[in-house]
Amino acid sequence: MKKIIFNPIILSLTLAVLFANCGQRKNVGSVVEGNAAEQAYVAPGEYDEFYAFMSGGFSGQITAYGLPSGRLLREIPVFSMYPENGFGYSEETKGFFQTSYGVVPWDDSHHIELSQTDGEFDGRWLFVNGNNTPRIARIDLTTFETVEILEIPDVAGLHCAPFVTENSEYLVSGTRFSVPIPQKDVSISSFKENFKGLINYVSIDQKSGEMNLAFQISVPGFNYDLARNGKGKSHGWSFLTTYNSEQAYTLLEVNASQKDKDLLAIVNWKKAEEYLKAGKGKERKTSYYHNFMDEATGIVTPEEKTSTTILDPKDCPGMIYFIPVPKSPHGCDVDPTGEYIVGNGKLSADMSIYSFDKLMAAIESKNFAGDIDGIPILNYEAGIYGILQKPGLGPLHTEFDGKGNAYTTFFISSEVVKWNVEKLEILDRQSTFYSPGHLVIPGGETRKPYGKYLVAMNKITKDRYLPTGPELAHSAQLFDISGDKMKLILDFPTKGEPHYAQSIPASKIQPNSKKFYPIEKNTHPYAAKGEGQAKVVREGNVVHVYMTTIRSHLAPDNIEGFKVGDEVYFHVTNLEQDWDVPHGFAMQGANNAELLVMPGQTRTLKWEPKKVGVFAYYCTDFCSALHQEMSGYARVSPRNSDVKLVWGLNNENQDEETLREMLKKKSK
Amino acid sequence: MKKINFVLVAFAIIGFLQSCGGNPDSQEKTTVPPVTETPKASPNGIGEVETVTLTDPMEESMIVSGKAIYEMKCAACHKLTDQRVVGPGWAGVTNRRRPEWVMNMITNVDVMLEKDPVAQKLLEECLTRMPNQAVSVGDARAILEFMRKNDMETIGEKDGATK
Numbered sequence: 001m002k003k004i005i006f007n008p009i010i011l012s013l014t015l016a017v018l019f020a021n022c023g024q025r026k027n028v029g030s031v032v033e034g035n036a037a038e039q040a041y042v043a044p045g046e047y048d049e050f051y052a053f054m055s056g057g058f059s060g061q062i063t064a065y066g067l068p069s070g071r072l073l074r075e076i077p078v079f080s081m082y083p084e085n086g087f088g089y090s091e092e093t094k095g096f097f098q099t100s101y102g103v104v105p106w107d108d109s110h111h112i113e114l115s116q117t118d119g120e121f122d123g124r125w126l127f128v129n130g131n132n133t134p135r136i137a138r139i140d141l142t143t144f145e146t147v148e149i150l151e152i153p154d155v156a157g158l159h160c161a162p163f164v165t166e167n168s169e170y171l172v173s174g175t176r177f178s179v180p181i182p183q184k185d186v187s188i189s190s191f192k193e194n195f196k197g198l199i200n201y202v203s204i205d206q207k208s209g210e211m212n213l214a215f216q217i218s219v220p221g222f223n224y225d226l227a228r229n230g231k232g233k234s235h236g237w238s239f240l241t242t243y244n245s246e247q248a249y250t251l252l253e254v255n256a257s258q259k260d261k262d263l264l265a266i267v268n269w270k271k272a273e274e275y276l277k278a279g280k281g282k283e284r285k286t287s288y289y290h291n292f293m294d295e296a297t298g299i300v301t302p303e304e305k306t307s308t309t310i311l312d313p314k315d316c317p318g319m320i321y322f323i324p325v326p327k328s329p330h331g332c333d334v335d336p337t338g339e340y341i342v343g344n345g346k347l348s349a350d351m352s353i354y355s356f357d358k359l360m361a362a363i364e365s366k367n368f369a370g371d372i373d374g375i376p377i378l379n380y381e382a383g384i385y386g387i388l389q390k391p392g393l394g395p396l397h398t399e400f401d402g403k404g405n406a407y408t409t410f411f412i413s414s415e416v417v418k419w420n421v422e423k424l425e426i427l428d429r430q431s432t433f434y435s436p437g438h439l440v441i442p443g444g445e446t447r448k449p450y451g452k453y454l455v456a457m458n459k460i461t462k463d464r465y466l467p468t469g470p471e472l473a474h475s476a477q478l479f480d481i482s483g484d485k486m487k488l489i490l491d492f493p494t495k496g497e498p499h500y501a502q503s504i505p506a507s508k509i510q511p512n513s514k515k516f517y518p519i520e521k522n523t524h525p526y527a528a529k530g531e532g533q534a535k536v537v538r539e540g541n542v543v544h545v546y547m548t549t550i551r552s553h554l555a556p557d558n559i560e561g562f563k564v565g566d567e568v569y570f571h572v573t574n575l576e577q578d579w580d581v582p583h584g585f586a587m588q589g590a591n592n593a594e595l596l597v598m599p600g601q602t603r604t605l606k607w608e609p610k611k612v613g614v615f616a617y618y619c620t621d622f623c624s625a626l627h628q629e630m631s632g633y634a635r636v637s638p639r640n641s642d643v644k645l646v647w648g649l650n651n652e653n654q655d656e657e658t659l660r661e662m663l664k665k666k667s668k
Numbered sequence: 669m670k671k672i673n674f675v676l677v678a679f680a681i682i683g684f685l686q687s688c689g690g691n692p693d694s695q696e697k698t699t700v701p702p703v704t705e706t707p708k709a710s711p712n713g714i715g716e717v718e719t720v721t722l723t724d725p726m727e728e729s730m731i732v733s734g735k736a737i738y739e740m741k742c743a744a745c746h747k748l749t750d751q752r753v754v755g756p757g758w759a760g761v762t763n764r765r766r767p768e769w770v771m772n773m774i775t776n777v778d779v780m781l782e783k784d785p786v787a788q789k790l791l792e793e794c795l796t797r798m799p800n801q802a803v804s805v806g807d808a809r810a811i812l813e814f815m816r817k818n819d820m821e822t823i824g825e826k827d828g829a830t831k
Binding site: 551575 | 799
């Protein structure tokens with residue numbers, strides 16, 4: 001039986017590889033129909049109907065696109081330092097990259113989750129996971145800025161993250177690679193004995209959005225891949241797929257695909273909350289970082305946390321169950337009613353659709369086939385609503401249109417398939433170019449999908465665009481799904497590797513978008529809130545420059561008295577209070593990056609002058625007709641020089657003595 | 669003649685640059701303003717401020733808050749003397765401009781620079797668009813009071829434009 005299932009998959013994999021390698025172009029003319037261009041066209045000056053937020057994969061960032069135009073609106077730096085605007089280089093934002101491993105300046109961002117209220121996207125926050133050094137980030141959607149990064153302890157490859165519950169109570173995640181917990185020096189071959197998994201629940205403060213690791217559930221050492229939370233009737237439950245229930249630790253490609261089925265974990269998190277309240281959790285010493293940006297100062301303060309609360313299923317009956325799911329699943333997806341849970345068994349020929357009611361009945365009647373480490377395993381048949389037979393090869397991800405239909409990507413057969421959930425009937429299939437991973441429908445994983453569009457995020461580009469050497473941008477493809485048949489209307493290249501995206505009506509974000517930071521509310525300790533506060537202060541070899549910017553000058557723009565060996569901090573406050581007037585700051589020879597300072601913000605660049613001379617600094621963002629004039633000079637003298645510290649603008653130089661005189665006059 | 673050409677070119681550049689960004693409501697139609705055609709000027713400028721009642725003696729609390737806002741949002745470009753730096757010095761401003769014009773210039777600067785001939789003439793002189801500093805009408809009134817105080821201290825006379 002096993003062999004029969006296995007062989008066609010090997011065959012189709014081989015075919016897929018052959019196809020991908022032969023470089024033969026499909027006939028695109030026959031795919032795109034008449035008015036496709038019109039449907040994706042957003043006229044100059046008009047706005048898109050939806051925002052689509054795509055993860056960046058190995059870029060570590062997020063990109064925001066408009067739909068249906070496919071316009072790139074902005075790249076939001078999250079897990080990777082970004083010299084383009086100083087993210088991670090400025091003194092304020094350095095703290096984002098602190099982890100229990102030290103500074104980790106990069107990550108692999110995978111899954112986008114928009115915050116929800118009553119099972120619908122509410123446009124408050126955006127969450128994304130860092131896969132490599134396990135972290136979850138929060139982006140404030142009023143500013144499109146990363147405002148918080150929380151490390152998750154004792155897990156590895158936080159792929160299975162960060163899945164939000166329907167009122168944003170929690171972000172659920174699971175370890176992709178099981179590891180020794182706590183970490184220790186053991187033989188890899190002792191996997192079964194020493195390697196464990198964790199399912200993590202991060203709570204979200206509903207007012208501030210602040211994340212907190214509420215508890216972790218210890219689970220067997222499998223690979224936890226993807227998850228979804230229940231909605232409506234199934235709210236309060238989480239569903240996580242696992243692969244490698246074989247617990248292989250080498251050549252997983254073969255050894256983790258031996259069994260006919262892996263396991264779907266079903267977690268009753270409301271029950272877990274009760275156990276937590278009842279004191280069933282055990283504190284364990286660990287180390288992880290919580291890096292939170294204060295809104296008024298814009299400063300990130302990394303804080304090490306040293307304890308986590310573990311719930312052990314053995315002490316908490318009824319908290320977690322397993323049910324078999326066909327072969328190496330890549331996630332499971334819950335339909336808008338909360339009743340149907342679609343298992344995407346990527347190496348299975350069929351797709352299993354579970355019924356929430358049947359799962360609950362099976363739990364109620366203890367219809368178990370055994371247990372693993374005290375976790376009951378439900379009988380597969382007891383939870384199954386039905387099987388979608390032979391929909392395609394390599395099902396990866398499913399979303400919904402709110403009209404009873406599901407749309408699934410098939411990696412191996414390179415297509416999107418539309419099917420009716422209740423009838424288990426295939427309605428349409430369209431090729432993608434080539435090999436899609438995830439797909440996204442606006443609101444497609446919520447209780448109220450908007451339908452209308454579908455974007456397939458393809459893993460392989462090949463000949464789709466003009467060649468750019470060996471490395472190609474990943475391709476996205478937009479389908480109109482408003483009719484019976486899906487219609488391809490647009491291709492567009494993306495940044496990094498979008499593993500997942502979520503899309504939300506623009507009307508939920510646009511009205512709340514901030515245009516600037518009110519300078520009155522800036523409480524940065526080194527802010528110069530007005531040009532009169534611009535000054536230079538020496539404390540030993542540390543020099544603080546309180547600098548202001550406004551169209552089109554920097555104040556001060558002449559500074560003398562720096563010395564070789566100084567540690568200089570340029571604290572640049574942008575005095576502008578208008579939309580779209582950032583000023584940049586670049587210092588010749590600075591060994592870090594530039595700053596882009598938004599109106600009303602203060603950002604700090606460190607500079608350690610190493611050479612004697614006079615060095616230029618300037619604004620890097622073309623701000624006005626006199627932008628080229630927006631510049632200044634810094635004079636650096638030898639280490640033991642007695643050149644006095646003076647600074648100024650327009651030959652009104654000030655020094656410490658003059659300043660003292662002025663203060664005396666003021667106090668009189 | 670040379671000077672006029674320079675101004676025209678500068679305007680063309682500014683117009684071109686400003687149309688690339690900024691506030692779409694006010695700048696989408698920015699083009700080269702015809703120098704010869706002078707639209708009918710209202711001494712009150714353009715904006716929601718139609719009448720301002722001035723009091724004597726001046727309102728001390730407004731002077732204090734007006735000064736604070738000046739230092740934070742205006743001082744980078746406007747001196748309290750008659751010296752022009754980026755923008756004109758403030759000494760005597762209430763003798764030159766009506767209070768309504770001053771407050772409209774502060775609170776509705778993009779429209780003023782586009783349509784008000786006096787504001788446009790100032791732009792020709794200064795060549796830097798006065799930025800919108802997100803000042804409310806109430807705060808603009810406080811700034812005006814501080815200007816009146818400053819006029820008394822620098823010129824010894826205020827509110828000349830209303831007389």
